Amino acid sequence: MTTALPRTRVITQHRFGGPEVLEVEERERPVAGPGEVLLRVRAAGVNAVDRLVRSGTAPLFGEPPFVLGNDVSGVVEAAGAGVTRFRPGDEVFGKVLGGGYAEYVAAPADQFAAKPSTLDHVHAAAAPTATLTAWQALVDLAQVGPGTRVLVHAAGGGVGHAGRCRSPRRRVRTSSVRPAPTSTSSCATWAWTSRSTTRPRTSPRPYGTWTSPST
Structure with missing residues (x-):
């Protein structure tokens, strides 16, 4: 059987x-x-x-x-x-x-x-892609360090929020911009374009989460 x-x-x-x-x-x-x-x-x-x-x-x-x-x-x-x-x-x-x-x-x-x-x-x-994108943008690409000033576009989104949280740990000063709800984040578009040349299967900020019906 x-x-x-x-x-x-x-x-x-x-x-x-x-x-x-x-x-x-x-x-x-x-x-x-x-x-x-x-x-x-x-x-x-x-x-x-x-x-x-x-x-x-x-x-x-x-x-x-x-x-x-x-x-x-x-x-x-x-x-x-x-x-x-x-x-x-x-x-x-x-x-x-x-x-x-x-x-x-x-x-x-x-x-x-x-x-x-x-x-x-x-x-x-909701964390992995957003935090990895912020890390790659700030650390791998921009190589920010102590005393660096960073302008964070779309600071209310996943990547922007992660970038703002990460920056103080690297002693980086940030200024934030939060677009209107109908605006398109050029920062997110830039992050996708930049990262697609090195890690094509990652992405910009998360829009939400789906919870498994098995729980």
Whole structure:
């Protein structure tokens, strides 16, 4: 008698387009391979790059079908061979480079970090892309240091907020600009353009989070 494999739900798409192309499907639950963890997703970040990929403007995952979602937070369900950093039950967050809009996702363990106990899953899932973008803009590209003055556009967004939080740690003075709700952030566009030459599968600030229906 064949044992049925565990199933999981994902949000996928079979064509490019607007939000209406997204649909829920059942699939076989992934397994953690060597060096990977299987994460039970509690929340997934919704980023600007997801819109670009979904619409086909930036087809980073090729042609549909595929599952969006780069930023996730959740609980380790299983650890693959060779994984020593995490064990089942650990709360972690990080980037999975696609596949995060699901109840479960398997990804390399080194793409995750332990979730701070002071941070809930929703806020943790909103952090990776925004904070990484701010770090790359300020540290990797601009190489800001003590005494530097930085003008932060769209300071109310994810990247701007992360940049303002990071700057005092590097003894950098910041001035912030928050655009009107209908404005387009040139800073976010610049960040996407600059980073696409080095890390094409990352994106500007997150617009929100999606919480797994399994919770």
